Amino acid sequence: MTDFFKGIPAIRYEGPQSKNDFAFRHYDPDEIVMGKRLEDHLRFALAWWHSFAWPGGDPFGGATFERPWFGDTMDLARMKADVAFELFAILGQPYFCFHDADVRPAGDSFSETTRNLEEMVDYIGQKMEAGGPRLLWGTANLFTDRRFMAGAATNPDPDVFAYSAATVKTCMDATLKLGGENYVLWGGREGYETLLNTDLKRERGNAGRFLQMVVEYKHKIGFKGAILVEPKPQEPSKHQYDYDVATVYGFLKEFGLEDEVKMNIEQGHAILAGHSFEHELAMAASLGILGSIDMNRNDYQSGWDTDQFPNNAPEVALAYYEILKAGGFATGGTNFDAKLRRQSLDPADLVLAHVGAMDICARGLKAAAQMLEDGSLEEARKERYKGWDTDTAHAHLAGGLEGCFDYIVENNVSPDARSGRQERLENLINRFV
Numbered sequence: 001m002t003d004f005f006k007g008i009p010a011i012r013y014e015g016p017q018s019k020n021d022f023a024f025r026h027y028d029p030d031e032i033v034m035g036k037r038l039e040d041h042l043r044f045a046l047a048w049w050h051s052f053a054w055p056g057g058d059p060f061g062g063a064t065f066e067r068p069w070f071g072d073t074m075d076l077a078r079m080k081a082d083v084a085f086e087l088f089a090i091l092g093q094p095y096f097c098f099h100d101a102d103v104r105p106a107g108d109s110f111s112e113t114t115r116n117l118e119e120m121v122d123y124i125g126q127k128m129e130a131g132g133p134r135l136l137w138g139t140a141n142l143f144t145d146r147r148f149m150a151g152a153a154t155n156p157d158p159d160v161f162a163y164s165a166a167t168v169k170t171c172m173d174a175t176l177k178l179g180g181e182n183y184v185l186w187g188g189r190e191g192y193e194t195l196l197n198t199d200l201k202r203e204r205g206n207a208g209r210f211l212q213m214v215v216e217y218k219h220k221i222g223f224k225g226a227i228l229v230e231p232k233p234q235e236p237s238k239h240q241y242d243y244d245v246a247t248v249y250g251f252l253k254e255f256g257l258e259d260e261v262k263m264n265i266e267q268g269h270a271i272l273a274g275h276s277f278e279h280e281l282a283m284a285a286s287l288g289i290l291g292s293i294d295m296n297r298n299d300y301q302s303g304w305d306t307d308q309f310p311n312n313a314p315e316v317a318l319a320y321y322e323i324l325k326a327g328g329f330a331t332g333g334t335n336f337d338a339k340l341r342r343q344s345l346d347p348a349d350l351v352l353a354h355v356g357a358m359d360i361c362a363r364g365l366k367a368a369a370q371m372l373e374d375g376s377l378e379e380a381r382k383e384r385y386k387g388w389d390t391d392t393a394h395a396h397l398a399g400g401l402e403g404c405f406d407y408i409v410e411n412n413v414s415p416d417a418r419s420g421r422q423e424r425l426e427n428l429i430n431r432f433v
């Protein structure tokens, strides 16, 4: 037991009228929404990296957090795990996520690094057995160390490709051992800074082969979870290959992986790609590859991935609307890939950031459920497309250009414009959020 969160109570649901900062107002894990417990809908996960490993740096300044577990020893890694499980106990969320580099110190060799990881996996496993949350997903950090500065799977140096593949093997082993429900690949530096020194065709080909190797290994070890790719358009690389959901889907098709890999979609990355979060979710759902979400938000004034905790109810509601409409999460969940502001130094700040985020997601999901149950939005959508339910419309699709030509000419058709009714629908949404 550390004393990091000393004096901070376990957070309970007290209802919207509560004046207690350390309480949930909207997140009652046992509340039944659309026939299912709220906890089972939302499947919250804490991210080890931002909450326990991120030191609070920005491009102009270094660490602000100075946590007592910062440093590269196994003892400190165990202290970090102890603190993590203390926060898990305070929040009571059902899942967490981690990269290898978040939980273990690097060793002097690959073998020592792997041993450190295995030891920490055992340590974390014991804590999970003692009643801690489960593992939503594991992943490999293939972007922080300088050896990955020109990419991991897309590095011009084949040894970096092999080193990355070996690292992913150890991380998939760790994820399997801890009963993880998914394995995530975010292409940290899988992209380029300049085309002048880049063999784009080779890099994309190697990235495709790398992902095939991940899928082959998944089947070999009998990992039953989902393999998820997390799209992001730029940052840290100027241009990243996994730009957005649609781009990644084309990539999966090219390498025959569209039935093997789903998406982990992050709100901030959707914004960076010039989309809304709900666009990316709807796109993935329509392609049958919606897996899991990283729930954060970007600052609309800064142009980078600021990874702030979510606090905008309408945005969150529209995101969960797409998720519920698609049938909800299967193996996925809501991972808070979100960090504090660097001035938020206190342990209480870390707790309250998560309390607020969990509450806003609960509010958003409940609003989304009401919107679905009310049905007006879907009715309006159906009405807009009802022409497509007719035999005449099916004949347009079957008839080719000439069939359409004949139809238009023979019937002297001159279609009129119809209102999209956007304001009416926006007003409708605002009744629920």
Ligand code: XLS
Pocket: 099, 139, 184, 186, 230, 232, 266, 294, 305, 337
């Ligand atoms: C960075 C990504 C990262 C992934 C996991 O922008 O969001 O945190 O989720 O590697």
Ligand code: NI
Pocket: 266, 268, 269, 305, 307, 337
């Ligand atoms: Ni991100």
Ligand code: NI
Pocket: 186, 230, 266, 294, 337
């Ligand atoms: Ni993420």
